[in-house]
Amino acid sequence: MTDPSADFVVPEAWLDLAHALADAARPVARRYFRQPLEIIAKADESPVTIADREIEQAMRALIEARFPDHGIFGEEFGRTREDAPVQWVLDPIDGTQAFITGMPIFGTLIAACYQGRPVLGVVDQPILEERWVGAAGHPSTFQGAPIHTSGCADPGGATLYSTHPDMFAGLGRAEDYGRLTAAVKRTRFGGDCYAYGLLASGWADLVVEAMLQPYDYCALGPIVEGAGGAVSDWAGDPLTITSDGTVVAAASPALNVAARGLLNR
Structure with missing residues (x-):
């Protein structure tokens, strides 16, 4: 089957909107950061704040004003125009646990998917004022300058990030993940979306996750891939808006293959 997004080049108007969305999110996140907040527990017991909802x-509103025919899939307010070829996928604060505990490694995630495939992604860290952008047909950037992964191909020399080991136990894959951690040079937990920015910029080599939602991962693949890395699910398939929530993001295609070999042995 031909992938309709394989040769797609993201229009400049989409990139302009993505920056505008991140610019709109920053002052809201900064206003609420390290301030007393009411924490609301969602049905899955994950926390949400007024900042999440105000940002989304x-x-x-900006998407509706510029592209009223595009779909929107946001963590807080669900989906509109689900059948539209273009879907904007939004996570106003990825890393809410970090946000509510005052740690500036959370981020606003903005993605555009075309025919179900993520083709544009932004990770914006409002407190540090750092921004990674990746888009099909464009080089990935950090603070507007091109970036590249480390190119690491050997797990034995790799730095691995994952948000938390519990996600693998919850999937019944703790033993599989343990083989990977035993093979890499070092493993770090935490970081949320920020770890993928570090990977794209060459400071980390591998991010492995599970049990994610589309708004958690759609923005990340275009950034890593546009910096020379390789991103897939654990089976090796490209990420889509309907993927199973597993992610292997690697500094090189060879490292992606090697990591998946350890996970799926």
């Missing part, structure tokens, strides 16, 4: 509302 602002971003949705």
